[in-house]
Amino acid sequence: MDIPIPTRQLFINGDWKAPVHNKRIPVINPATQNIIGDIPAATKEDVDTAVAAAKTALNRNKGADWATASGAVRAGYLRAIAAKVTEKKPELAKLEAIDCGKPLDEAAWDIDDVAGCFEFYADLAEKLDARQKTPVSLPMDTFKSHVLREPIGVVGLITPWNYPMLMATWKVAPALAAGCAAILKPSELASLTCLELGEICKEVGLPPGVLNILTGLGPEAGAPLATHPDVDKVAFTGSSATGSKIMTAAAQLVKPVSLELGGKGPLVVFEDVDLDKAAEWAIFGCFWTNGQICSATSRLIVHESIATEFLNRIVKWIKNIKISDPLEEGCRLGPVVSEGQYEKILKFVSNAKSEGATILTGGSRPEHLKKGFFIEPTVITDVTTSMQIWREEVFGPVLCVKTFSTEEEAIDLANDTIYGLGAAVISNDLERCERVTKAFKSGIVWVNCSQPCFTQAPWGGIKRSGFGRELGEWGLDNYLSVKQVTRYISDEPWGWYLPPAKL
DSSP states (O other), X not given: OOXXXXXXXXXXXXXXXXXXXXXXXXXXXXXXXXXXXXEEOOOHHHHHHHHHHHHHHHHGGGGTTTTTSOHHHHXXXXXXXXXXXHHTHHHHHHHHHHHHOOOHHXXXXXXXXXXXXXXXXXXXXXXXHHHTTEEEOOSOTTEEEEEEEEEOOEEEEEOOSSSHHHHHHHHHHHHHHHTOEEEEEOOTTSOHHHHHXXXXXXXXXXOTTSEEEOXXXXXXXXXXXXXXXXXXEEEEESOHHHHHHHHHHHHXXXXXXXXXXXXXXXXXXXXXXXXHHHHHHHHHHHHGGGGOOTTOXXXXXXXXXXXXXXXXXHHHHHHTOOBSOXXXXXXXXXXXXXXXXXXXXXXXXXXXXXXXXXXXXXOSOOTTOOXXXXXXXXXXXXXXXXXXXHHSOOOSSEEEEEEESSHHHHHHHHTOSSEESEEEEEOSOHHHHHHHHHHXXXXXXXXXXXXXXXTTSOBOXXXXXXXXXXXXXXXXXXXXXXXXXEEXXXXXXXXXXXXXXXX
16 A cells, blocks of 8 residues: 655755756655655755755854754754654654555654654753863873864765664764754665655754755765765765775765674574574564664574474464565565565575575565565575675575584684674573673674664674764764863973073
8 A cells, every 4th residue: 555755855954955957766665566756866966055055054153053052952953853753653654664665563663763862862962061171181280181072064974775764863863963964865765754854854943954865866966975075974874885985985085984884693592592582583683674684683503403493483483474565564574675675685595595505484475465575584594604695695584594513613603704783692591692792793792682772872883894883872972073172271381492581
């Protein structure tokens, strides 16, 4: 079922503006394959206009309107945005579901998290006032020193399609709390709720130019934003390949970047677990958000003594997953986001089979769904570490499996990846969990669970999963520049040089 979607333009300088070239991109509902609307396609000219608006917003009234306003002032706007998001939750959740394909219950949960994230950074914005002029202890009593925390400036925020509004908020909320002005460029595959964020900003009276929202294609809108000389920082969530290009471009201007990129997370299951509890976490860790999560624990590493029974349980759990249009009640797996992703995922499954792996369950379109980009939850066994399915990120509902006999072997398998975002371990032996946690090479570790995420805790990876941390106080620090201020307080001359002779 399709629902009406608002027709929006680009959100620049507090108002809706048509793109210079008047181009638009069709919006396709991945559950029906129907075109349900369109979004504006920004280009370099629109990026220039948005960046100029952001610069003006920072400098308006010598910065007093935003950049140097008190954190309490900015917090007021963030709380107003949070309240509007909560008010509009039903319509925002439906737009998210028909735009990117995630089940409506998940989308509603995401919208709750969006509001919570704006509230959290409103609190941190207020606390930022008290952190100003933090004294620095010095070894010489003739000096006093303190630290100022200032907004880094104009920031370019480039976000993905798997959590359209939530991933945008992870960047927008702390950037605005810090006093930055931002240009948000969401993925062209799912931008509807991000455009609605512009309408919300308009309704709450956010100062013009503080947040600008440009929809469009990566090469035409994302690239000019990432390379713009007046953008002081770029924060990006997406593929490792695109992240590498952004980092290369930023290097030419010595511009800071933070990158949250791909993943191929391990889930290690030891022999002492409750099989059903572990099985549910295993499928949640890989099939949540239709398997389209950079932190997905898509490599199941299970103790050989329980492997057969554990996989039998997983298959039974999978057979119970309702695969349907995301708006249907009880849906737990919707379509992947686009035809391109659909074909890419099926190619991964086909390659695994041709390399000698076994498709234990799934691997194709559900029989009852003739339209839409639906893929059954898939489990692949008889996998070797040289196979593509073990090494590369699928970004779909595909779980590959290997067994182990010793703790050391499990750790080696877990760390056998170029990525390092999320990793999980399930065991009733908490001392063993502690050892494994320390041994994992990843930015996030889950113990006896997989995928929980909280606004208060840091999020980010190592290795080719990127660098920098979002969420928590670390997310705010992403958008702050630290300035040292040191004052000489002695009445005595410095005395390093001989003074000139007195006349």
